[in-house]
Amino acid sequence: MTGIALPALATLAALLLALGPLVAFAGPRIGGTGTLLLCLVGALVDLGFLLGGAAPQVLAVPIGLPGQATLLALDGISGFFALLLLLAGAAAALASLEDHGPPSPTAPALPVFLGAMAITLLAGDAFALVAGFELMSFASFVLVLTHHRDAAVRSAGLLYFGMAAIGAVSLITALALLSGHGAGFAAMRAMPPEGWRASVILFAVLIGAGSKAGLAPLHVWLPPAHAAAPSHVSALMSGAMTKVALYVLVRIVFDLCGPAQPLWWGLPLLAMGIASAVIGALRANLETDIKSILACSTVENVGLVAIGLGLGFAARAADLTALAGLAIGGALLHAMAHGLFKSLLFLCAGAIQHGAGSRLLSRLGGVIGRMPYTAGGMLLGAACLAGLPPGAGFAGEWMLFQSVISAVRLGGLGLQIVICLLAAALALATAMAASAAVRLVGVTLLGRPRSAEAAAAHEAGPPTRWAILGLGGLVLLIGLVPGGVIGLAEPALHALANAGMTERAGLLLVTPQDKVAGYAPLGIAVLLVLATLVILAVLRARAVAGHRNGPAWDCGFGAAPEWLPNGDPLTQYGGGSFAQPLRRVLGSALLGATAHVDMPEPGDTRPAVFAEQAQDPANAFLFGPAAALRARLSGFADQMQFLTVRQSLTVIFVALVAFLGLIAVLEQL
């Protein structure tokens, strides 16, 4: 079984790529069904490979650069990420079968996107890695532009393209510096980089893969692009593509650069991770579009994974392999959990967008009664987002916090205080994520409808419902048996941290060290169920049954009038008002958030206007100045075309003399 895993997965990836052109002729239903089947088969093959011990495999394919075979490889690390990719891909393909009127012109890009991500994971040399990564960028760019008639979508696509270009330049530089002795991964491992080259590679990878993963300060493209794409594509981008980018980061920094890199290599990752976690979680509380909220929360969760990876790297460099296993195990578990529950949430958001006619919090509300499947999926996903036990989000965060506690052994007082602050920031990020999850669910699903479309919302069709059910089941399973996921990551942990979690992560219990108590989600679930049953039994025996309906008490306000059955939507708390405390306290400090109230005098019939503004610090301090510099330079270059003939000739002459002078100087050296 294990021997054929790589050829089988490579064939599946090739078939996915071939499916793209086929869809253009045969129609999107064939594409969706085919993609679904290929992903399911691939997931089974990959699961078999991981359960069978994940012995590394290499395959040479006679295509690619002239005169050279392209290498493909599969090991525990790529196998683990491939499982996430194929599961999320299957759900997205299933949801893409949903009938939304005329077929989308970008449907052929979906299987290509999945195939490109699979190629990235299966790459065994620099060429395949870059080819897969860039094809993935391009296919997702096409998919983001699906609704290109909307100006916001076009500007989101442009921003995404620019960031992808910067990422490509950095990633190709890093791989070129690594491939001094051959482009194959084995050749790179044999000659790990040293000195300045190693540092350049680290930062180039952090920019190249980190921008795609959405690590701060390179995350600015992510919220608009994920909001602009169709929902099943957003699900794939948030759930799978950010994880593929993290895989590339892990592959190059942890594996290809060799095990002898210094401890400080973990610190940039740690810093980017904590910045992403805090800024992402805070922005998730302030956004007004449900898909932007989910995208910001993706930034937060990618940050959490990066924190685990950074700690793991530092611990491995300090020879604390048990701690490295714990931190990287937590990161991988959280990556898997987030990949699946964020896919679930994006599919639910898509169902709400179609069923209730809007993505804006200010036009939603009260759809829980009319969209039971979507509401159930969203509640489950939001519980994971909020990190509530025994959900899938809690287990990874628990392991990450345990590794932060153990990380004080890494260094002296200075580092210990930093780790202490890291623990506080981690708690702040998870608490803000809980607040964002309550806001998302409370405003979208609950309360009174804020628009006529929301009042008449309809449930999604069977494909999306099945996708929600399938993902929901997987998410529940991960929450209750996180040890199973860590078991699947065991070969990856041995490769990345030189230490497994076999003794520490069973199906019932996950522990930070040997022979201490740990986290037992099944036990917690049993406690919760028992408590519920006891309460129900007592209520049945002692309390009056049934209930009456009446208008809300609302401290004595009257019931809504006949002609406004849902009441005035403005008297209800909404997304903006819910976020007010956090915006005032943290938003003004971190995002420069300001609110402006224009309240007319009594008797004036002008409407009152409330306007709020917030700016991401990455925009304010990095991209804003960079754009201003670019504008200044292009303005300077622009003057060249208004020169007179004499001035032009002078410029050309001076340039010629300068070049000749340069050549003369170089000749002398």
Place this chain on the structure above:
Amino acid sequence: MSALAGLLALVLHLALLIVVAPLLTGLVRRLKARMVGRSGPPVTQAWRDLSRLLRKQPVVAEGTSWLFRAAPLVSLAASLAACALVPSFALGMATAGLSDLLVIAGLLALSRAVTALAAMDTGTAFGGIGASREMAFSTFAEPALLLVVFTLALLAGTTNLDAIVTLIGSGALGLRVSLALALAGLSAVAIAETGRVPIDNPATHLELTMVHEAMVLEYSGRYLALIELAASLRLLLWMSLLAVVFAPFGIAQSAQSTLLWLPAMAAWLVKILVLAVALAGFEATRAKMRVFRVPEFLGVALLLGLLAAIFLFVSQGFAQGLM
């Protein structure tokens, strides 16, 4: 035999908590009333309220969903599960292996999130304002709480509450500045999490000052009974947590015979009584603070937690330097 004893201790512990929790709420109310010169309701009033509420048929606000009706159940179940994890009179209960401090915090967060969602479900401004403020306060309280957990975990090498209490109770740590700072920080967090003065006023009649009470404004009948019991249990849970971590004397160790449970229960009751008097005195002499002053209050708790951890690093650094 020990498994059986652990189970018995757990059942006794939960029964004790459920009986004492409403009495504690009643006692604090009574003490507070006496301190400000009123006679106050009898201590058993909270229990009488509960049994009265169970006999009333609830009125459910129109337009609410199933979540509004399920929330009190989930909230109480999560609070009960958290209570099962915090030891009172005996260590080594059947749930000792599960009693992780982060899990306890998580279960309390579950209870809070469900209550906030139910408040949003009513579609009234009061529910929304209460939910928004409750979630914002928890955002500020959580970092302080986790820093205290961080300090305790550094001392004990684990986040398991049972193991932490065993270690502190054994006296191996001695008196430490860190523990005193952690106690102060955790007390501030406990005041915020249980919605007491000066963060929130559990007995308020002014709608605009309410946080927790605003969230549960639409509940009546058995639903309100479940909510009130859950709130009482959470108050007792926090007091019990402070008592067992920072005053672990008198608690029955797991290996000891069941005969020692009775004096241990008495010791626990005395500790809770002392804390109740302290809480009533604190509340009677304080006014509720403005909503936007709360982050400052909890910021102080965060600093205390940070100082606790830093003192620990410094003292351990000294210890290593001496060796």
